[in-house]
Amino acid sequence: MLDPAKPLRVLxxxxxxxxxREVVTILGLSGHYVEICDPSPWCLSRFSxxxxxxxxxxxxxxxxAGYLAFVERQLADRKFDVLLPTHEQGFLFAxxxxxxxxxxxxxxxxxxxYRQAHSKxxxxxxxxxxxxxxxxxxxxxxxxxxRDAVRFPAVVKTSVGTASRGIWFVRSADDLMSALHDLGGGDAFAGEVLVQDLVAGTTEKAQSVFCRGRMLGFHAYRQIAAGVGGGEAIKQSVNRPVVRAYVEQIGRALDWHGALSVDYIVPDVDTAPLLIDCNPRLVEPMNAYRSGVDLVGLLLLISLGETPAPLLASREGVLTRLAMQALLGCAARGGTRPDILRECLHLAAARGPYAGSSEELTPVQSDWISAVPLAVTAAVLAVSPKLAIKLALGGFGAHLLDAMSIRVIESEGFYQHNSSSPAKAGDDGGE
Structure with a gap:
């Protein structure tokens, strides 16, 4: 059995x-050696x-193919203990x-x-x-x-999309025309498009870790305040045994191994939660960590071939905040410069809506370098709040999949392909 106190080398x-970014914090607080790879030299996790x-x-x-070859070289040269996919890279690695x-x-x-869970x-x-x-x-x-399937209000989704990409809320004929215009501008109809009735209720998310079809860890939280692009600015941990049972059933059916997360709606009427999305990864696991459930540590053990004991249930009512999301959300909703300044003061003092919460994305007290992207975000929004959407879109970059890259990865022969692409990137930074 692995010694849980042993520092691991994690890529x-x-x-x-x-x-x-939250995985990096949890790994660092646990004493592990962390390296990251990303196409952007200014990626969020670098500021840690x-x-x-x-x-x-x-x-x-x-x-x-070039990304895969790059990762393979790192694994060959540096002898990492664990390769930890934190986003859609898991599609390629699977x-x-x-x-x-x-x-x-x-x-x-x-x-x-993986492909079934990744596809809406x-x-x-x-x-x-x-x-x-x-x-x-x-x-x-x-x-x-x-057009034939829509019943207002509705949600239109491309089958492939993450972080609220490829989602349109359609409440009127004008909204429908706008969604169809956007869909027609890409290759969405080369695949499938979902049309769902829009159900009024509260959005919640649950995340879990499985070992060969058996759930070993689970956590759920609800959105208390919205950020930008569908993200959360304030979260609160919740106890959802019925959702846990749903996720257990999904994991067994897929013989899941690794991390699995779902989004769901708790309707305003007294009915069961409705599942609306799935992510084959951990989504912002810091609220779970603050609630006493270390899903990242559990995932490391399973990555190394261990079969650890199931984790105890997480604590209810734990509040966490994401300061960058809060500022972006304030600006995106039409906040003025004084509104941005007021929000900064509330966040700094953990007062107002942030009272009783701890920071999960940029934990300046334990990781002072994380203050850099937070300060830059605040400064840019103070100059021009209208830049909020542009800043938020900076996270939807070349590190993610699109329909074309998915077709390439799924294509016959890709599995055996060794990229002959010249090196497009290299190491930057050091110990």
Missing amino acids: VSEGSSTSA RFVRKFHRCPGLRDDP RVGQRIEGRAGIALPSFES AGFSRLLDRLGLPQPPTRIVKSAQGV
């Missing part, structure tokens, strides 16, 4: 997402004292699992299971097969199909 698959080395790599979106095996520990299910249409079909609740959903393949 984090990207550094731009909020999930990766816990990151020993940063590697600038090809983008997963633009060059999946596709080429045998090429990673033996080079570093990693916890992922079969590619077939595949996840919806799985829920139907298992008899689990979701909003009324129609899956279509054309603009006319969307």
Whole structure:
């Protein structure tokens, strides 16, 4: 059995997402040696004292083969204990699992299971097969199909998309025309599009870790205040045994191995929660960590082939905040410069809506370098609050998948392909 106190060498698959940034904090607080790779030299996770080395790599979106070759070189040269996929890189690693095996520990299910959880249409079909609740959903393949399926209010979703990309809230004919215009500008109808009834209620999220189909850890939280782009500015941990049972059933059906998260709606009426989305990864695990459940540590053990004991239930009522999301959300909702300044003061003093909460994304007290992106965000918004959306879109970069890169990874022969692409990126930064 692995000594849980032993520091591990961990390579984090990207550094731009909020999930990766929180994973880095948890790994660092636990004493592990952390390196990250990302195509952006200014990625969020780089601003952490816990990151020993940063590697600038090809983008997963633009060059999946080059990204894979880059990661393989790191694993061959640096002898990492664990490769930790924190976002959509897991799609690629699940596709080429045998090429990673033996080079570093990693916890992922079969590619077939990963692909079903990653696809919104595949996840919806799985829920139907298992008899689990979701909003009324129609899956279509054309603009006319969307028109025929919409019942106002509705949500239109591309089958592939993360971090609120590819989602339109349609409450009127004008909203529908705008959504169809956006869909027509890409290749969305080369795949499938979901049309769901929009159910009034509170958004919550649950995350879990499985070992060969058996759930070993679970945590859920609800959104208390919204940030920008569908993210949370304030969270509160909740106890949701019914959602836990849903996720257990999903994990068993997929023989899941590794991290699995779901989004769901708790309707305003007295009915069961409705599952609306799935992410085959941990999504911002710091609220779980503050609530007494270290899902990242559990995932490390499973990545190394261990079968640890199940974790105890997390504590209810634990409040956490994301200061950057709070500022961006304030500005995106039309906040003025005085509003931004007032929000900064509330956050700094943990008062007003932030009373009783702890910071999860930029924990300045334990990681002073995290103050840099927070201060830059505050300064930019103080100059021009209208830049909030542009700043938020900075997280939707080359470290993520799109429809084209998914087709490349799924294509016949990719598994055996060794990229001949010239090096597009290299190491940057040091210990």
